[in-house]
Amino acid sequence: MDTLMTRFYKHYPHLKHNKAVDSFISKEENRTLIEQFLHEPNAEREHELNEAFKSHYFDIRFTAYVSSSLYFHSVNFDKKHRTYSERHPLTLDKKTDQGDGQAFIDLVPDHSDSLSPFKNYSTLAECLEDDDLLAGYMALTERQQRILDLAYVQEWSDTEIARSMGVSQQAISKSHKKALNALRTLLQKKE
DNA sequence: TCAGCCGCTGACACGAAAGT
DNA sequence: ACTTTCGTGTCAGCGGCTGA
Numbered sequence A: 001m002d003t004l005m006t007r008f009y010k011h012y013p014h015l016k017h018n019k020a021v022d023s024f025i026s027k028e029e030n031r032t033l034i035e036q037f038l039h040e041p042n043a044e045r046e047h048e049l050n051e052a053f054k055s056h057y058f059d060i061r062f063t064a065y066v067s068s069s070l071y072f073h074s075v076n077f078d079k080k081h082r083t084y085s086e087r088h089p090l091t092l093d094k095k096t097d098q099g100d101g102q103a104f105i106d107l108v109p110d111h112s113d114s115l116s117p118f119k120n121y122s123t124l125a126e127c128l129e130d131d132d133l134l135a136g137y138m139a140l141t142e143r144q145q146r147i148l149d150l151a152y153v154q155e156w157s158d159t160e161i162a163r164s165m166g167v168s169q170q171a172i173s174k175s176h177k178k179a180l181n182a183l184r185t186l187l188q189k190k191e
Numbered sequence B: 001t002c003a004g005c006c007g008c009t010g011a012c013a014c015g016a017a018a019g020t
Numbered sequence C: 001a002c003t004t005t006c007g008t009g010t011c012a013g014c015g016g017c018t019g020a
Helices: A002-011 A019-025 A028-039 A043-087 A131-139 A142-153 A158-165 A169-190
Strands: none
Touching: A002 A019, A002 A028, A019 A028, A019 A043, A028 A043, A131 A142, A131 A169, A142 A158, A142 A169, A158 A169
C-alpha cells in the first residue's frame, strides 16, 4: 500500500495531501486500477482511472450536498417552528399571571389513567355495540378473543400477554394480527 | 452513539380437522 | 389413506423508539 502510494504520488506530486485522493486510494477496487495503470501506463488505463475518480468525487460532493441540505433544512424548520409558536401561542401555552413561569397547560390535571374506554369491562364482547363487529369477534377462536380482550380491554402489550399465556411474544403478535385481519375481512364482506 | 425493549415479518414446523 | 387447510408455535432478523 505504502509503495503504491509512493509510486502514485511520484506520478502526480500535486495530488499529495489531497483528502479526496486519499479516500479514493483507500478503496480496494481503485487501488487495483492504480496498480494496473502504474504497472502498464497507457491512455486507456489513464482514462479508466480518471473516470473512476470522477465518479468517486461526485459521490463525495453529492453526500456533502445532501448532508448539508438536511442540516440547513432542519435548522430552518426549527427556526420557523419557534417563530410561529412565539407569534401564535395556543391558549393553554400562554403563561399564567402567577409569575412562576407556569403555563396554563401545567395547571390541567392529568387524567390519562382513566381515559381507557373499556376500563369497566373484562371482555370486548361486553363493550362492542356494532353487531357486525360483535359477530366477527364471536367468530374468532377463543384464543384470539382472549388476546384481543387483553390487548384492548386490559391494554396489555404483546409481551405481557405472551408472559401470561406462557408463549413467545412473536406468537402473540402473529395471533393478534391474524385476529384483526379476520375481523377486517369479515367486515369488508358485510359492506 | 449505543444498548435494550418492543413489535413485525418471513421461513419453517407441527398437529388437528376437513376434504377427496 | 392421503392431501390440504388452518391455527399455532419457534427462531432469526430487522427497524423504531427511548433512555443513558
